[in-house]
Amino acid sequence: MTAAFRLDHVAAGYGPIAVLEDASMELPVGGLLGMIGPNGAGKSTVLRLLLGTLAPFRGTVEVLGTTPRLARKRVGYVPQTLSVARDLPATLLEVVTTGFVGLLPPWRSPGAPERERALAWCERLRIAHLAGRRLSELSGGQLQRALVARALVREPELLLLDEPTANADARAEANLFDLLSDFSRDRTTVLVSHDVGVLSRHVRSIACVGAGRIVHHDGPEIPAHALEDAYGCPVDLIAHGHPHRVLSEHEGCDHDHGGEA
């Protein structure tokens, strides 16, 4: 069976510095994967490898049974909102319809069917009423949902999201995860987040990135030792309720930890 993606003994990084030293992982098709790890551990590096914007030093990367570049039209990507030029004169709907680039010839503008599809996703993300609003007039959370809609109009087989709940309030976050859970029934979603608590409530499995490696845990429960390996320091893990997890502050470690109180 074709995997959503496969990393085989991958070393990758920037210039002479290897962020990932020997990362191997295979993710089956379907479901929602959460990816966690401290700053600089290599979460963004994994995303870049899967998107084909970074070539590994060694090892192989396979996406949807082919090379990352060849898989691009079947992959959706939601970057952090900082990557978008908010000062440009474009409406929310125009931004969402730019999701069709690469699927249409470069000289073709999205027509009525594409706009309808874009509006349908905006409706599901509860931003349809903002369709005519300029980018500069949107809040961070509204823009983030627009970027999710932009990726979803492509109806990708693999959806990659980089910190999609960073600007979301609790209601928007719940709405987003409901939508992603629904979307991930027969497709695959990979979600990078610092917030361990958010991830554990919604994902089917978790990948910890740290110390140059990736450790994939099938299921949303994260063993304490896996977090210690990823963050490179002792952690206290407290589960309560939904479950919630809390990583307590401690000395002797300068990583920017996730978690919630």
Add this chain to the structure above:
Amino acid sequence: MSLANPFLISALIAVLLTAIATGVVGTLSVANRMVSIGGGLAHAAYGGLGLAFLLGWTPLPVAILFTLFFALALAWLQERVHEPSDTLTGVLWALGMAIGILCIDLSRRYAGDLNAILFGSLLAIPREDLVVLGILDCLLVPAAALFRRSLLALALDREFAEVSGLPVRALRIGLLVAVSLSVVLLMRVVGLVLMVALLSIPGSLSLRWSRSLGRAMLLSGVLTLVFGLAGLWLSWRFDLSSGAAIIAVAGVVYLIATLRSRK
């Protein structure tokens, strides 16, 4: 000078054709953060003019080829070396000028004509330059209209555009070629030194005041036309350099608009 004066008629036509070209190229340069690259290419063009002067060749084709070479070299370097884009542009800027000056030095001749190109001579623009400008406009406008959605996607979020399968490299090179051709062909109007202002001011104002990229290009053209006519009138009324007068008008409007919209 009356309106029937052939010099004035040529100048008015030149302003109109310039407005069309900078409406497209200036807006796209600002939207894609390429204004300094445009400035660098304008100065690279001076190197081409110096080379043509040294060799005794026709300036325009040499300047176009020289600037295109610099534009493609910049695109190649941006992808292959770990160096900030503005540093590469600064080097390109200085190198172009240096080559031009060295060529003039080596020619051991007086370069009065080159100085005219450096600062522009709107009231003395020859008919053939107007024809070439018209051809440039005929290429730029349909291309911008055809690729407007792709260009918007590129300007909005280059990384997303690239990973979504848009031919980002081809579009960027296309933009660089458009900027190169424009700066070389517009140098007769406002001069190379002042070219950067027309690439940045109308585009920046129109992006701020428009609701779409297409409307911004249109407004940018209208603004250039207004600045051009106002500068031309000042130039005629007070016997000033036309290029500098146009840029002075544009600069004052930009400063007022920017100060009024400050945070």
